Amino acid sequence: MSVPSSDLLFNRDFGAWTEVVESVAAQLAATAAQRDRQGGTALEQRRLLRESGLLTLLVPKEFGGQGEVWPLILRIVRRLAAADSSIAHLFAFQHLQVATVLLFGTPEQQHSLLTKTVEKRWFWGNATNDRDVRLLFENTASGHQLVGPRFFCSGSVDAEGLIVNVPHPAIDGARLFLAVPADRHGVRIGGDWDAFGQRQTDSGSVQFEGTPVEPADRLGWPTDQPPLPRLPRHSLRSCLAQAILTEIYLGNTEGALEAAREHLTQRARPWPGTGADSATQDSTIQLRFGEHWIAYRGARRIADHAALSLQHAWARGDALTAPERAAVALEMAEARVASAQAGLAITSGLFDQMGANATAGGLALDRYWRNIRVHSLHDPLDLKRQALGKWLLRGEAPQPSGFS
The missing domain is CATH 1.20.140.10 (Butyryl-CoA Dehydrogenase, subunit A, domain 3)
Structure with missing residues (x-):
């Protein structure tokens, strides 16, 4: 009897995506140990994910994505984590941000943001943290702005967009999610992640220095009309x-x-x-x-x-x-x-x-x-x-x- 293969032991059948997933995993694994020692931003590996098509698995087909299901996406996260945990983290958090747009965005916001995600190969960064209350959502003469720091912002370096959360001004006890361009005025990405694990997730700080918030950035609440109740x-x-x-x-x-x-x-x-x-x-x-x-x-x-x-x-x-x-x-x-x-x-x-x-x-x-x-x-x-x-x-x- 032969020794069981890893494919058999760990259920590495991803249907039509198997070849792509295994190719990406092999390329990540080849340099994972070296990059773990180096830390920093894995730009080449992020590019690999952008070009693989895997970043848009959750995006519905009507917006140009694949419309895949969570059990498949999560098993791919698992497979990539076996090869390179940091890049799997970035891949997984991309889907969490896409899910945020799908959960909270209006149909118009979903169409705009997710179509661009596919067509422009956007990477999304995460700047949501319910425990970090230092970030303020302030009124201004022309609307709103973000002021303050936010830590544990995975994938923020080299991202096109950031999903940010703040206390909802119109719904007691709820959080308002914002989709903010990473190159917006006043966004300063720290690049200061220094943990002993998950070393290439860029999970450090983002500083918002009077960053303007446009009405269209406010997911599910792009007008001044009362927002719909949370479900x-x-x-x-x-x-x-x-x-x-x-x-x-x-x-x-x-x-x-x-x-x-x-x-x-x-x-x-x-x-x-x-x-x-x-x-x-x-x-x-x-x-x-x-x-x-x-x-x-x-x-x-x-x-x-x-x-x-x-x-x-x-x-x-x-x-x-x-x-x-x-x-x-x-x-x-x-x-x-x-x-x-x-x-x-x-x-x-x-x-x-x-x-x-x-x-x-x-x-x-x-x-x-x-x-x-x-x-x-x-x-x-x-x-x-x-x-x-x-x-x-x-x-x-x-x-x-x-x-x-």
């Missing part, structure tokens, strides 16, 4: 963000498992006294790999089911109910906790099987753990566990927020 479907954005985090954890876990199998097959030596002729014949290593696989597979099954539920909710549109939305949020909480727990344990524990020579700096095999560790802190996993416990013990559904 449950609008709060799917945070569920999408949680799904993206989940897939980046799983992709890093896949990448680590692949790298460990290769290392044990080609470089590692059996430990004296085990009686094994090779590292792959060591019964203890086999046992631990089996444990890692079970943890990974369990998390993957939960994530795949949650992605299907997310797609069903997305397709419901305005008909989505609050209880249906809450059910999706609970599944996303399960998926994120399970994938983070499994990923952190596996990407660290594999070194026990690979041995000391796997810690060589040139291999950068620690990057899988570093990437998950940084991304897992996006919002507290304990709050996800608590939300699940509250539902199990009291029947209380999670309330929509920027993180749940």
Whole structure:
């Protein structure tokens, strides 16, 4: 019996997109370790994504996109994260910004912004952060302006547009989303991201220095008429963000498992006294790999089911109910906790099987753990566990927020 291939183990069939996805993944993987050490903006890799056609998968066909579904897009995020977690992050957040336009924009805004996204190969940056309240949405004599800093702005460098959120002036407790050109007067992109993981996501700061906001920038509220009330479907954005985090954890876990199998097959030596002729014949290593696989597979099954539920909710549109939305949020909480727990344990524990020579700096095999560790802190996993416990013990559904 032959050793199972990675394609078989990790379900790398993406239908009509398989060849493109695998080509992009191979090119990213070839330089991922080197670029992880360098940090900075991955301009060449961003160009690769622009030219691949993958940035417009979610854009509806009437705007020139492919109109693909979330389970496929999320599995592609996972595949790219196995090759290069930072670029997968940028790819995934592109789709989160497109989703924001689809969730909040008027039909006219959707047509204008998404047609340009396709035709001009736009990259979108993320400048939404519910916890960073320093950014002000101020009235001016001629309209509104943005003043202040915003941090954790993934993909802001080399972006054509930024999705920004601020407290909604006309809807209590809601957020107003803005689509602001990145070259607009007063936008200063910091390029100051310096975490020990996700090192090429450009997730640093953007400073808004009296940046004018045009009425057309205000998604869903381009006039001074009262905005329409928010529906449950609008709060799917945070569920999408949680799904993206989940897939980046799983992709890093896949990448680590692949790298460990290769290392044990080609470089590692059996430990004296085990009686094994090779590292792959060591019964203890086999046992631990089996444990890692079970943890990974369990998390993957939960994530795949949650992605299907997310797609069903997305397709419901305005008909989505609050209880249906809450059910999706609970599944996303399960998926994120399970994938983070499994990923952190596996990407660290594999070194026990690979041995000391796997810690060589040139291999950068620690990057899988570093990437998950940084991304897992996006919002507290304990709050996800608590939300699940509250539902199990009291029947209380999670309330929509920027993180749940």
